[in-house]
Amino acid sequence: MYHFIANLLKGILTTTGGIKVFNKEQLPKDGAYVVACTHTGYIDILWLGVSLLPRQIHYMAKKELFTNKFIGGFLTKLNAFPVDRDNPGPSVLKIPSRLLSKGEIVGIFPSGTRTNEQSALKQGAITIAQRSKVPVVPAVYIGPNTIGELIKFKKAKLIFGEPMYIASPDMDAKQAREHFTHELERRLGLLREDLNKKK
Numbered sequence: 221m222y223h224f225i226a227n228l229l230k231g232i233l234t235t236t237g238g239i240k241v242f243n244k245e246q247l248p249k250d251g252a253y254v255v256a257c258t259h260t261g262y263i264d265i266l267w268l269g270v271s272l273l274p275r276q277i278h279y280m281a282k283k284e285l286f287t288n289k290f291i292g293g294f295l296t297k298l299n300a301f302p303v304d305r306d307n308p309g310p311s312v313l314k315i316p317s318r319l320l321s322k323g324e325i326v327g328i329f330p331s332g333t334r335t336n337e338q339s340a341l342k343q344g345a346i347t348i349a350q351r352s353k354v355p356v357v358p359a360v361y362i363g364p365n366t367i368g369e370l371i372k373f374k375k376a377k378l379i380f381g382e383p384m385y386i387a388s389p390d391m392d393a394k395q396a397r398e399h400f401t402h403e404l405e406r407r408l409g410l411l412r413e414d415l416n417k418k419k
Contacts, residue, residue, distance in 0.1 A: 261365025
């Protein structure tokens with residue numbers, strides 16, 4: 221079901237302007253990793269998943285999106301799983317850790333919300349990657365954020381950064397999380413600048 225829906229979405233999105241993906245060769249060829257992507261709307265979620273085909277991505281999504289049975293069912297078919305951001309429980313780490321142990325890709329939007337502004341990154345992506353001993357791949361999306369912008373045939377752009385491994389012999393676990401959270405924010409900023417220059 222995932223591949224059917226993803227390829228259907230790919231066809232629809234391509235007819236509305238398409239996307240240009242940069243540095244896809246940076247992605248690990250196989251095995252588990254976390255993608256930490258900027259988040260400015262709902263379209264970036266779709267394009268990120270489509271751009272990783274034929275591999276599947278599992279999204280961490282706020283639980284409020286699952287209150288509607290239709291939307292929740294659709295999201296579940298797209299490998300999304302709910303997380304209570306206000307009162308995070310064991311599932312925040314348990315579910316993605318289990319997926320990563322199976323060699324899957326987990327997608328996280330570290331800003332924690334849709335925003336066009338520079339926001340301080342939460343430590344979720346780093347904590348999960350550190351716990352599972354997998355790399356974090358930073359990603360930046362620029363393009364349509366709404367259906368209205370999509371039907372104006374605005375072309376999207378997505379860029380991937382070099383995988384980042386959350387380990388340092390000179391730091392304890394807490395220090396490493398804080399350090400690499402700042403490093404992720406720095407790399408996302410550089411990728412955003414680079415992407416803004418590309419056509």
